[in-house]
Amino acid sequence: MAIKVKCFASMREYLDLSEREIGIDGISTVADVWRAVAGDKPMPDNTLCAVNQSQANAAFSVSSGDEVAFFPPVTGG
Amino acid sequence: MAIKVKCFASMREYLDLSEREIGIDGISTVADVWRAVAGDKPMPDNTLCAVNQSQANAAFSVSSGDEVAFFPPVTGG
Amino acid sequence: MASAHSTRSVKVVTEALDPWQELAAYQSQHLTAGKFGATATFVGTMRDFNEGDDVTGMTLEHYPGMTEAQLQRIIDEAQEQWPLEEVLIVHRVGPILPGDPIVLVACWSAHRAAAFEACRHLMEALKSRAPFWKKETLADQSHRWVEKNTDGYHA
């Protein structure tokens, strides 16, 4: 099993990453997921995170099978 | 010349008067117009008055050619 | 639609009022695409209940001439208070039935705060200052004048 990672809008361009699966080894929080896909790139201050399509913070626990998303502040409407 | 008097809604029923012209003799205010058309009937507390289609009070001066209206609180919308 | 009286922004009508059709028509005639970002609208529709009683019909009376002038005054005041591209008020008069739209208020603005606030303000101003009166027909065929509009800011 794995974790599905999605990035949207300017975050997709920042990480050059739309969607990717990563292994669960060494991953226990949203922050760990960030490091796995972003490497050395710092997380912008205003970054929003979601786990399984609900908002979450960087310390939120993740498990195998979860969908984790990173995106900038929303600007719809 | 004369004054045109109009009544609307429950006021029309109260005075049994839709529209009528009255002479200007002895008439100088909205209150005088009321007495001319209502006789002894008291003016209900919440009565609204208009002179030439703008809101006015009982002490407002009227002249020959004016249109004076009496009506209850508005309930549109 | 038969119109008892019309200006650009104020219509008092004696026949069925279709608010969505009015909005589509007004917008295509009077608004420039790209210049407005926000449209706030309100439609008041006749209910089949009021003050705890079943209502089967209603007659709306107005003061021809003063009603339209008063609505225009209310619009002019709102135009001074908020940056609005356009305002539309359409009000039905005469006999109506439950489910019939009674009033439409619409505000177009560049930004949403102005559109929302002006639309609500216009509706409250109309309900407290525009000469319209409602007479209800109840289930037992008796009639009663609606006596007073409630304050929609503190309902």
Place this chain on the structure above:
Amino acid sequence: MASAHSTRSVKVVTEALDPWQELAAYQSQHLTAGKFGATATFVGTMRDFNEGDDVTGMTLEHYPGMTEAQLQRIIDEAQEQWPLEEVLIVHRVGPILPGDPIVLVACWSAHRAAAFEACRHLMEALKSRAPFWKKETLADQSHRWVEKNTDGYHA
């Protein structure tokens, strides 16, 4: 209209959004004549200017699945806070042009205070919490992400 995802009250659409047609259709399908007295609606439309610059086009992105779930959550919260008969939210995604409607929010209630307040609240909640993002195309063909929505209560 092609619909990327639909529930009764939430639609995210990829083709042109006609708000007045949506309202007419939703009302005839889901509302009972006589049971509602107040309909408050808001339509957000693409302007050809923003932050002092001319804007010639825009692409709206969303998070399929989460966007719809989040909109439904926002509606559920409003339904708990106000007595609403029905709520409808339709939001456009994909490439759009100035003058194109982007979003429609509508609330039907017995009385106007609930309809007005819920409609405005829903619009603010949508703009601050629903995952949509706008990328603007400027007159010189450059692109920029819109960075932040303003607070519509204090604009």
